[in-house]
Amino acid sequence: MADHPAVEVSDLNVSYGSTPVLVDVGLTVPAGAGVCVTGENGIGKSTLLRCVSSLQRPDSGVIRVFGGEPGDRPDFWRAVATTVEPPTWYPGLTAHEHAELVCRAHGQDPGEAGIDEALERFGLAGHADAIPPSLSSGQKQRLTLALVLLRPSALLILDEPEQRLDPEGRAMVAGMLADYLAGGGSLLLASHDDKFAVAAGAEIVSMDML
Numbered sequence: 409m410a411d412h413p414a415v416e417v418s419d420l421n422v423s424y425g426s427t428p429v430l431v432d433v434g435l436t437v438p439a440g441a442g443v444c445v446t447g448e449n450g451i452g453k454s455t456l457l458r459c460v461s462s463l464q465r466p467d468s469g470v471i472r473v474f475g476g477e478p479g480d481r482p483d484f485w486r487a488v489a490t491t492v493e494p495p496t497w498y499p500g501l502t503a504h505e506h507a508e509l510v511c512r513a514h515g516q517d518p519g520e521a522g523i524d525e526a527l528e529r530f531g532l533a534g535h536a537d538a539i540p541p542s543l544s545s546g547q548k549q550r551l552t553l554a555l556v557l558l559r560p561s562a563l564l565i566l567d568e569p570e571q572r573l574d575p576e577g578r579a580m581v582a583g584m585l586a587d588y589l590a591g592g593g594s595l596l597l598a599s600h601d602d603k604f605a606v607a608a609g610a611e612i613v614s615m616d617m618l
């Protein structure tokens with residue numbers, strides 16, 4: 409896995425109807441590095457991230473994630489953790505139980521995974537017993553980030569993770585992403601906040617230049 413870049417995109421083309429959004433886009437995220445794509449609203453950041461996450465089929469082009477095609481395979485989804493698609497919440501399970509479920513599914517002992525600390529860090533300690541649909545949009549966003557960072561992964565793909573976070577929350581998440589990179593993880597994110605991206609340790613790449 410380490411022999412390949414985390415992400416390699418070349419000649420990527422995506423149109424919606426007759427409107428081209430991505431035209432011959434190329435991008436590389438070296439293994440162990442972070443890249444943040446920036447650009448004005450509607451330039452195609454989410455579309456790019458959705459294609460790399462295998463959640464959307466491009467019209468043409470080549471995408472490789474750790475040298476393989478992204479797709480619906482357990483090994484791909486064990487390596488890749490993403491918030492590009494909002495999570496589905498299980499009816500009747502609390503925030504804490506969702507965290508337990510994520511840990512168990514990824515072979516972690518929920519008692520050892522630091523769930524309480526993660527909820528605390530994301531300001532959700534008082535909401536551990538709430539069912540996620542009852543949380544505010546900001547709380548749901550923080551729970552989504554807490555869950556994605558709790559599970560093991562080799563590549564994080566995050567779409568505007570700074571959204572709905574206050575300055576303190578942004579600094580905390582940026583610090584966690586920097587730790588993730590320092591631990592050998594790779595990171596691809598889209599963001600409107602250059603300061604956040606730099607604090608996370610990501611190289612900023614403007615979509616205009618891709």
Ligand SMILES: Nc1ncnc2c1ncn2[C@@H]1O[C@H](COP(=O)(O)OP(=O)(O)OP(=O)(O)O)[C@@H](O)[C@H]1O
Nearest residue numbers: 424425429447448449450451452453454455456598
């Ligand atoms: N499913 C879709 N059908 C039609 N058009 C779409 C679809 N998804 C996105 N678009 C359009 O494609 C363009 C790129 O959208 P995309 O969400 O990828 O941009 P973005 O850079 O992530 O924007 P933002 O910064 O606002 O999140 C926009 O003009 C958007 O309206």
